[in-house]
Amino acid sequence: MTKSILIINRAGPYADGRAKAALDMALSAAVFEQQVMLLYTGDAVFQLVQNQQADLIHRKSPSAALSALPLYGVEKVYVDQAALISRGLEEQALAVEAEILNSNEMSNLLESADVAFAL
Numbered sequence: 001m002t003k004s005i006l007i008i009n010r011a012g013p014y015a016d017g018r019a020k021a022a023l024d025m026a027l028s029a030a031v032f033e034q035q036v037m038l039l040y041t042g043d044a045v046f047q048l049v050q051n052q053q054a055d056l057i058h059r060k061s062p063s064a065a066l067s068a069l070p071l072y073g074v075e076k077v078y079v080d081q082a083a084l085i086s087r088g089l090e091e092q093a094l095a096v097e098a099e100i101l102n103s104n105e106m107s108n109l110l111e112s113a114d115v116a117f118a119l
Helices: 018-031 042-048 063-068 081-086 103-112
Strands: 004-009 035-040 076-080 099-101 115-118
Touching (some): 018 035, 018 042, 035 103, 042 076, 042 081, 076 081, 076 103, 081 099, 099 103
Parallel strands (some): 004 035, 004 115
């Protein structure tokens, strides 16, 4: 039985291990043919910024894992519009194709998911 799984990313890319854990969870669920949706809100929107120079802080950029999402069948990536605006980011700065959602649309997304995880 396929479930729709919403993984809500709230942490910045290098603050702790939550960004990596969210991607690992998404890829693992996708391997088992679950419908995986990713929502980036708060500082997590910085995970999606292209051309990050993570090697300067001796960390891995999330770009490699993000580029693998379609290979695993994860095609639904959503971004909190207010988080982008408050951090001075535009959709063109993102390394992946994502649908920008307002607060009402995010509420609807959360209600539509069978399971939701917030990291």
